[in-house]
Amino acid sequence: MKGLTTLWNPGCDHAGIAxxxxxxxxxxxxxxxxxxxxxxxxxxxKVWKWKEEKGDRIYLQLRKLGGSFDWDRACFTMDxxxxxxxxxxxxxxxxxxxxxxxxxxxxxxxxxxxxxxxIEVDKLELTGxxxxxxxxxxxxxEFGILVLFAYEVIDFEKKIIVATTxxxxxxxxxxxxxxxxxxxxxxxIGRYVQHPFCDRKLPIIADEFxxxxxxxxxxxxxxxxxxxxxxxxxxxxxxxxxxxxxxGNVIGDYGQFTxxxxxxxxxxxxxxxxxxxxxxxxxENPMVVPICSRSKDVVEPLMKPQWYIKCSEMASKAxxxxxxxxxxxxxxxxKKIWYHWMENITDWCISRQLWWGHRIPAYYVKIINPTIKxxxxxxxxxxxxxxxxxxxxxxxxxxxxxxNIIVEQDPDVLDTWFSSGLFPFSIFGWPDKTExxxxxxxxxxxxxxxxxxxxxxxxxxxLGQKLIGKLPFKEVYLHAMVRDAHGRKMSKSxxxxxxxxxxxxxxxxxxxxxxxxxxxxxxxxxxxxxxxxKRDFPQGIPECGTDALRFALCAYTMQGRDINLDxxxxxxxxxxxxxxxxxxxxxxxxxxxxxxxxxxxxxxxIVVGDNDWYQNTLKEKCVQEALNNYLADYSYLDGYKxxxxxxKVYQAFIKLDNxxxxxxxxxxxxxxxxxxxxxxxxxxxAEKGKILSQCGCKIHDHNNRKKQLHYESNIDSWMLSRVSYxxxxxxxxxxxxxxxxxxxxxxxxxxxxxxDIYLEYLKPVFQSDDVERKYAAKKTLFKTLDIGxxxxxxxxxxxTEELYQRLPHKKQFYPSICVSPYPEVTEYSWRNExxxxxxxxxxxxxxxxxxxxxxxxxxxxxxxxxxxVCNSNSLKEKLLEYQLLIETLSYSTLKTTQPPTGCAIIxxxxxxxxxxxxxxxxxxxxxxxxLSKKQEQLIDVIHKIKQAMEIPDYNVKVPLxxxxxxMEKLTNNEGELQRIIDALSVLRAI
Numbered sequence: 002m003k004g005l006t007t008l009w010n011p012g013c014d015h016a017g018i019a020x021x022x023x024x025x026x027x028x029x030x031x032x033x034x035x036x037x038x039x040x041x042x043x044x045x046x047k048v049w050k051w052k053e054e055k056g057d058r059i060y061l062q063l064r065k066l067g068g069s070f071d072w073d074r075a076c077f078t079m080d081x082x083x084x085x086x087x088x089x090x091x092x093x094x095x096x097x098x099x100x101x102x103x104x105x106x107x108x109x110x111x112x113x114x115x116x117x118x119x120i121e122v123d124k125l126e127l128t129g130x131x132x133x134x135x136x137x138x139x140x141x142x143e144f145g146i147l148v149l150f151a152y153e154v155i156d157f158e159k160k161i162i163v164a165t166t167x168x169x170x171x172x173x174x175x176x177x178x179x180x181x182x183x184x185x186x187x188x189x190i191g192r193y194v195q196h197p198f199c200d201r202k203l204p205i206i207a208d209e210f211x212x213x214x215x216x217x218x219x220x221x222x223x224x225x226x227x228x229x230x231x232x233x234x235x236x237x238x239x240x241x242x243x244x245x246x247x248x249g250n251v252i253g254d255y256g257q258f259t260x261x262x263x264x265x266x267x268x269x270x271x272x273x274x275x276x277x278x279x280x281x282x283x284x285e286n287p288m289v290v291p292i293c294s295r296s297k298d299v300v301e302p303l304m305k306p307q308w309y310i311k312c313s314e315m316a317s318k319a320x321x322x323x324x325x326x327x328x329x330x331x332x333x334x335x336k337k338i339w340y341h342w343m344e345n346i347t348d349w350c351i352s353r354q355l356w357w358g359h360r361i362p363a364y365y366v367k368i369i370n371p372t373i374k375x376x377x378x379x380x381x382x383x384x385x386x387x388x389x390x391x392x393x394x395x396x397x398x399x400x401x402x403x404x405n406i407i408v409e410q411d412p413d414v415l416d417t418w419f420s421s422g423l424f425p426f427s428i429f430g431w432p433d434k435t436e437x438x439x440x441x442x443x444x445x446x447x448x449x450x451x452x453x454x455x456x457x458x459x460x461x462x463x464l465g466q467k468l469i470g471k472l473p474f475k476e477v478y479l480h481a482m483v484r485d486a487h488g489r490k491m492s493k494s495x496x497x498x499x500x501x502x503x504x505x506x507x508x509x510x511x512x513x514x515x516x517x518x519x520x521x522x523x524x525x526x527x528x529x530x531x532x533x534x535k536r537d538f539p540q541g542i543p544e545c546g547t548d549a550l551r552f553a554l555c556a557y558t559m560q561g562r563d564i565n566l567d568x569x570x571x572x573x574x575x576x577x578x579x580x581x582x583x584x585x586x587x588x589x590x591x592x593x594x595x596x597x598x599x600x601x602x603x604x605x606x607i608v609v610g611d612n613d614w615y616q617n618t619l620k621e622k623c624v625q626e627a628l629n630n631y632l633a634d635y636s637y638l639d640g641y642k643x644x645x646x647x648x649k650v651y652q653a654f655i656k657l658d659n660x661x662x663x664x665x666x667x668x669x670x671x672x673x674x675x676x677x678x679x680x681x682x683x684x685x686x687a688e689k690g691k692i693l694s695q696c697g698c699k700i701h702d703h704n705n706r707k708k709q710l711h712y713e714s715n716i717d718s719w720m721l722s723r724v725s726y727x728x729x730x731x732x733x734x735x736x737x738x739x740x741x742x743x744x745x746x747x748x749x750x751x752x753x754x755x756x757d758i759y760l761e762y763l764k765p766v767f768q769s770d771d772v773e774r775k776y777a778a779k780k781t782l783f784k785t786l787d788i789g790x791x792x793x794x795x796x797x798x799x800x801t802e803e804l805y806q807r808l809p810h811k812k813q814f815y816p817s818i819c820v821s822p823y824p825e826v827t828e829y830s831w832r833n834e835x836x837x838x839x840x841x842x843x844x845x846x847x848x849x850x851x852x853x854x855x856x857x858x859x860x861x862x863x864x865x866x867x868x869x870v871c872n873s874n875s876l877k878e879k880l881l882e883y884q885l886l887i888e889t890l891s892y893s894t895l896k897t898t899q900p901p902t903g904c905a906i907i908x909x910x911x912x913x914x915x916x917x918x919x920x921x922x923x924x925x926x927x928x929x930x931x932l933s934k935k936q937e938q939l940i941d942v943i944h945k946i947k948q949a950m951e952i953p954d955y956n957v958k959v960p961l962x963x964x965x966x967x968m969e970k971l972t973n974n975e976g977e978l979q980r981i982i983d984a985l986s987v988l989r990a991i
Contacts, residue, residue, distance in 0.1 A: 002795070003822075005672070006673070010071060011070040011075045012075060012076040012077065012078070013059060014078045014421045015078045016417055018117070018295045021036075021048065022113065022296065023051070024044070062500075065547060066501060067547055067551065069798075076424075076427075076428045078421060084359060086431050089386075090464065091415070092384040094310065094467070095382075095384040099467070100310050101309055102306060102307070102308050102309070103306070103309055104305065104306040105231075105307070106302050106303070107303060107307055108291070110296045110301075111248050111298055112137065113295060113296050114354055116352065116354060117294075121293065121295060122294065123293075125291075126287075127144055128287050130285050131143070131144050133299075136296055137262070138262070142264045145288055146284065146286055147216060147286035148164070148271065148283050149164050150162070150163065150171075150274050152203065153279070161177055161194060162217045162219065164215070164217050164219075164284075167223075167226075168267050169267045170221075170223040172253070172258060173224075174196065175240045175242060176203050177203055177219055177220070178205075178206050180209060180218065189219075190207045197273070206233075222234065222239065223242075225244070225304045226243075226245070226301070226303070243304050245263055263301065307350050308415075310351055312346045312463065319462045320344065323336055328474075330454075338455075342459065343459075351416045351419050356414070358415055359414055361410070361414065361415055363382045364382065364409060365382055366381045366399075368399075368406060369405060383395045383408070392407075395408060421457055425442060426438060426442050426473065439680045444474045445476065446474060446478060447473070447474045448480060449478075451479035451482070483564045484563050485497045485565065485566060486565055486566060496529070496531075497533055499568075501550060504542055505550060506544055507543050508542050510538055510540065513538060513541065513542070537568075542568055545572055546575055546578060547798075548801075549571050549574040551798075552574045552577070552796045552797055553566075553571040553574050556740070556744040557570075558740050577752065580751065581804070584755060585807070589809075591767050591779060592808070620659075625664055625667060628664075628667050629667040632669070632670045633666045636673075636820060638650060639688045645686070648674075715836060715839070715840075715882055716759065716762050716840070717777055717778060718831070719759075719837060720785055721781060721785070721829075722831055722833040724750065724831065725832040726832060727747065727792060728829055730746040732825065743796075746792075747792050755785055758840075758844070758886070762885065762886050762890070763778055766778050766885075783809070786808060788824045788829065790808075791805075791818060791822075791824055802818050805818040839883070840883070843880065843886060846887060846891075846909055846913075847891045850915060851890075851892075853907055854917070856905075856980060857923055858928065864894055865893045865917055865922065866893065866896055866918040867891065868897070868898065868899075868901075870915070876913065881895075902920070903991045904918050906987070919988075919991060925988045925991045928984075929988050936981050936982070939978045942974050946967055950964075950968075950971070
């Protein structure tokens with residue numbers, strides 16, 4: 002709509018860990034089998050089957066939501082084209098030694114039996130003793146404690162007391178550490194302690210990492226199961242002893258402890274320490290527990306050989322890109338998070354011990370001929386697209402025949418974010434230099450959630466800069482997280498996920514319950530989820546439609562902040578859709594097929610010429626105006642798709658260096674052509690010769706042809722001014738991705754300006770015999786509908802498309818609203834702030850009259866006489882210019898004669914009063930009785946509010962939002978009470 006080239010490429014990643022977990026749960030629930038029971042190949046088949054079912058659901062949701070994707074380009078990260086790109090990227094980075102293999106401490110999920118990255122670890126802060134539910138344990142496990150126990154020092158007849166939050170890892174202790182300046186332990190440094198459960202002697206070492214104030218000042222060192230201890234172990238050349246297997250069970254020669262679960266062995270160890278008189282005590286202790294975001298298991302640091310990507314250099318470039326403004330992050334407050342991550346980057350562990358995903362294209366090399374004397378590392382790997390290629394590559398590197406080599410592919414798969422990080426260019430055929438790649442990489446804008454700024458955005462930036470040498474996009478817009486109405490994160494484990502399809506189509510409470518029943522929800526959580534649904538959706542979810550849901554989400558979106566999705570608000574926007582529909586339907590009764598909108602839609606003025614006519618005629622104003630008029634009806638010079646004639650005319654214009662300020666449609670076309678690169682222009686189809694085919698110009702002076710609307714009323718001008726204001730507001734807001742401001746502008750234009758004021762004003766106009774005024778009103782109404790629908794289209798594509806097609810376009814305008822020009826301020830400069838101020842005041846008069854009528858319970862069908870008393874003739878004349886508007890909207894007849902007795906007096910300013918005649922229209926006794934009861938009720942309400950505000954320490958004890966709410970209630974009720982007192986005074990005088 003803005004005249005720019007757009008491509009929104011849909012795609013799905015394979016969600017390695019999440020998908021495998023779901024399918025494994027499904028397999029166990031349906032067949033009581035694990036993936037190991039059915040084997041890798043059969044398990045992968047089941048994952049593909051599940052993907053086909055659920056993947057289609059995701060695309061169905063996106064289609065139903067009206068996403069303007071290019072569906073022919075839809076990609077999946079496991080598609081052959083993308084798999085090839087993944088392998089190529091790995092091979093290139095491995096060959097450059099950017100990817101390397103290392104045996105080091107990793108974050109291990111015992112539930113997943115896989116390594117996870119640092120960013121996939123949630124930090125759960127505990128203030129003290131806390132019982133947590135851990136996968137694989139029926140009972141809850143206690144955390145937030147500090148266990149103190151003693152080691153006996155060899156040949157010293159003393160014990161050294163250590164404190165630990167993980168008593169289970171003491172089986173793997175290989176040292177005791179103290180601070181070198183801690184005077185309590187000077188005599189201990191250099192001695193050894195005896196491990197109580199095995200024949201192992203542990204040195205007492207000095208290291209400055211020890212906090213003297215923590216616990217006893219002496220800490221146990223378990224290098225194979227703690228990140229800090231790992232570093233200490235490397236510094237002091239300690240042994241690294243792994244005591245847990247992949248499932249978290251104790252391994253090694255530890256007697257009764259061997260084979261026990263890691264959290265069960267805690268109690269057994271403490272029991273034995275007590276028996277050996279080594280146990281001291283247990284203290285409450287604040288701590289942070291690392292939780293796997295995928296499995297919710299407690300992360301276990303384990304020594305594992307894994308594949309890593311060196312990130313420091315890539316992170317430095319990514320940081321510089323944001324600092325220089327080359328990459329823009331919106332909202333800007335996330336730049337601080339970006340800088341923090343880039344400055345504290347660690348190498349990225351990209352291998353996962355899963356079956357579902359891209360198998361790592363790395364091969365372990367062995368020499369099978371013992372006579373060949375080649376020095377080969379114990380861990381020698383090559384990367385390649387196939388086993389045969391790997392053998393050849395290894396043979397070349399080692400300088401031997403491939404027949405003397407066997408290779409074995411790594412069974413692990415790559416982190417999902419590795420393939421997702423390649424998405425901006427893998428979808429266009431990289432590593433091949435395709436036309437699509439040249440045309441569409443890099444992109445312009447990435448829109449995503451702020452929760453995956455590092456997961457996905459950073460990785461795309463890393464890999465784009467490293468492999469292509471260019472950023473993958475110029476801007477990153479981070480949308481808000483959608484939460485439930487209570488502010489909780491939507492989670493399948495909580496059962497509070499709202500399916501957009503259910504909001505669009507509506508769903509009963511019973512069917513919501515069925516969805517939970519058919520899910521993989523933990524039985525413990527099922528009951529709570531059911532109760533939550535009953536509480537939140539007692540009548541189910543009402544049918545709201547796509548447009549209402551889209552509009553609600555955009556209206557909610559304060560940049561980057563979370564959205565607490567209230568279905569009632571979405572339903573409110575469904576009612577707004579009804580209002581738009583009914584308003585347009587009403588308007589169309591006056592804009593029938595005979596309506597002449599010739600002066601609104603520019604005629605198809607045709608420039609016709611021999612061969613290269615544009616080489617010599619484009620500098621002529623008549624030609625530029627003719628092109629401008631033509632482009633008011635078409636997107637391009639050959640219709641609705643760009644052709645070679647567009648390229649030729651564009652290139653001719655470049656040489657002329659024209660200013661198109663006075664030709665908005667030509668300016669839009671020129672901007673659009675500028676957005677294409679040479680590669681894209683070369684792909685335009687050949688012109689069909691339908692439009693620009695002969696010599697000469699058939700030009701009409703558009704300004705002379707246009708009929709001037711001499712009969713446009715002030716309200717017509719006001720309506721167009723409001724339209725112009727909405728255009729300006731929407732354009733500015735959309736440029737800043739400020740969607741709430743844009744939706745508010747559209748909402749106010751349609752509901753308050755068009756429906757509440759202008760359409761009500763038009764009813765008597767269209768019923769009158771004033772042909773000229775009706776003609777002007779129709780023109781204004783058409784412009785308002787046409788522009789209003791186009792402004793609303795990005796948010797509500799379906800209802801606007803339907804109504805746009807019903808507008809009385811005499812000639813073919815645009816085939817769809819989504820390819821019509823988005824309204825620009827330069828095209829519709831109708832803003833008149835003076836008239837807007839006048840109507841604002843007039844509207845204030847109307848609202849006061851209507852409020853007074855409501856106070857005296859006057860129905861709309863009874864018209865009142867409103868006497869205008871004004872001591873300023875100019876002000877009186879100004880108000881009388883809007884007499885029809887005032888009378889229509891206030892259900893009154895405006896008079897300027899002396900007001901009679903029996904009137905309610907409305908004071909607008911020190912210069913204006915309105916006397917509303919009540920005498921003869923109401924039963925004053927009944928009204929006095931009603932208002933007296935209302936007065937008593939209000940006095941009681943005000944008394945209770947004041948009582949609540951007079952409690953001791955009110956300003957300290959009561960939350961600020963409650964204080965503000967009470968003050969607002971008090972002000973409103975006191976204002977209403979005063980109006981009733983004034984009304985009673987008037988009634989008693991009648």
